[in-house]
Amino acid sequence: MHHRPRSDARRRGSVRSVSDVRGASIAAAFYGDDFTGSVDALLQFARNGWSGRLFVGTPSADDLADAAATSDVVGIAGIARSLRPDELESELRPALAQLASLHPAVLQYKACSTADSSPEIGSLGRVIEVGRSVVADAGGTAVPVPLLFAQPDFGRYTAFGHHFAAERGTVYRLDRQPTMSTHPATPMTESDLAVHLGRQTHLPIASLAFPAYTSPPELAAALEGSSAAGVVLDALDASHLEVVGAAIAHLAASVDGPVFAIGSGGLSWGLSATGRRDAEPIPTGSTATGPxxxxxxxxxxxxxxxxxxxxxxxxxxxxxxxxxxxxxxxxxxxxxxxxxxxxxxxxxxxxxxxxxxxxxxxxxxxxxxxxxxxxxxxxxxxxxxxxxxxxxxxxxxxxxxxxxxxxxxxxxxxxxxxxxxxxxxxxxxxxxxxxxxxxxxxxxxxxxxxxxxx
The missing domain is CATH 3.40.980.20 (Four-carbon acid sugar kinase, nucleotide binding domain)
Structure with missing residues (x-):
């Protein structure tokens, strides 16, 4: 599978979606940090008509290639969310390398929409480090990692870099949300995501507030011009997700290799929303019977x-x-x-x-x-x-x-x-x-x- 360079792709105005990125063999690929998150990513892509396949564990090279030939998006469901940093890298690096070999326009690490992580467990800081390294090994261009954890339809919002999560009808700042503030493995003590993630890596983390989202090309330029290793992005509604998705498509069109991004199902939806496809509606009823x-x-x-x-x-x-x-x-x-x-x-x-x-x-x-x-x-x-x-x-x-x-x-x-x-x-x-x-x-x-x- 030959990966065509994207040296002529800086004409960003012609790019609407990651599925339009020249040189990409598949629109997107993702690694899910747990199974529930992986399933959510698959669902969000499917809601915009994108066909997908989710592997349980490491697929064979042939199975992976077959899936890429027949699907818009391919995912691997993993367990990185529950691992210590050394275990996380051993789990994540080969999976991302496999997915990068498909030459996707975007390579997503599907993280929880509450960004629950710590330096000791499920470190998203280590994920940033590993993802950037994998893209570099694949010959990709080093660009800041877009970080989008918001998922508005699920009650998850980011505003001015601070994250909020709903519980039982009330929206709380993340460090005050009843469940996440007392999480048994990764209690959240900080709502400023750049600060939270910055504690998990030696790399610089920044944030970019939604008033700067004037257009996808300008947001893409702001991302590409950042000196940070990762940039936290805001989203309060679906329109913000679409702007972010289109901006990442513009960014992917300007670089060689995939753009590595970290985010929730909101990111998956945003990536596919600007390239919606006609497809049969997802069934709403169960075909199984019994208890x-x-x-x-x-x-x-x-x-x-x-x-x-x-x-x-x-x-x-x-x-x-x-x-x-x-x-x-x-x-x-x-x-x-x-x-x-x-x-x-x-x-x-x-x-x-x-x-x-x-x-x-x-x-x-x-x-x-x-x-x-x-x-x-x-x-x-x-x-x-x-x-x-x-x-x-x-x-x-x-x-x-x-x-x-x-x-x-x-x-x-x-x-x-x-x-x-x-x-x-x-x-x-x-x-x-x-x-x-x-x-x-x-x-x-x-x-x-x-x-x-x-």
């Missing part, structure tokens, strides 16, 4: 409220068994009778099961237990619909299920997306999955998903 199985590794109050609402609606709700001798007989019996089931981990941890460990070991224990229950239920024919709660848990459970790739099955409402698993195991192949971030969804989410098949 729903929920397995949760989330300790978020949001997920707890969802479990409590399911309990009140008649579901079997109990702690996920983490011990070696726990059984799932009651789960299989309930599902066989048509009763939906939710297995939670916040109360499972409160029971103090011995030998479950802490930190990464505990996360692996929870994921293994959750995957085991799902496999037992799927192989027994007890359910074809599964909700996995928690971004880190979702990535691990999906891998443990043996899914090779995921495609969009339905988008019932808002940013809720149902996925179809593709796997060698016939019990897993075709399984309908909802991979849910811990703080995502209204209290009645589980019930609403169950009702989709009624």
């Amino acid at each position: 729903v199985l929920v397995v949760s590794g989330s300790r978020s109050p949001t997920t707890r409220r969802q479990a409590d609402a399911a309990d009140a609606a008649g579901w079997l709700v109990r702690p996920l068994g983490l011990g070696a001798h726990d059984t799932v007989d009651d789960v299989l019996t309930a599902l066989a009778s048509g009763r939906s089931v939710a297995l939670t981990s916040d109360d499972a941890l409160e029971t103090g099961d011995a030998g479950t460990g802490a930190g990464d070991a505990l996360l692996e224990t929870i994921a293994a237990a959750a995957a085991s229950v799902v496999l037992s239920a799927a192989r027994a024919g007890a359910t074809r619909r599964v909700i996995v709660c928690g971004g880190d848990t979702s990535s691990r459970v999906t891998a443990l299920l043996g899914a090779r790739s995921l495609s969009i099955a339905a988008n019932p409402w808002s940013n809720v997306v149902l996925l179809r698993a593709h796997a060698d195991d016939p019990a897993v192949d075709g399984l309908e999955l909802l991979l849910k971030g811990g703080q995502v969804g209204d209290d009645d989410l589980f019930e609403r998903v169950r009702d989709l098949a009624r």
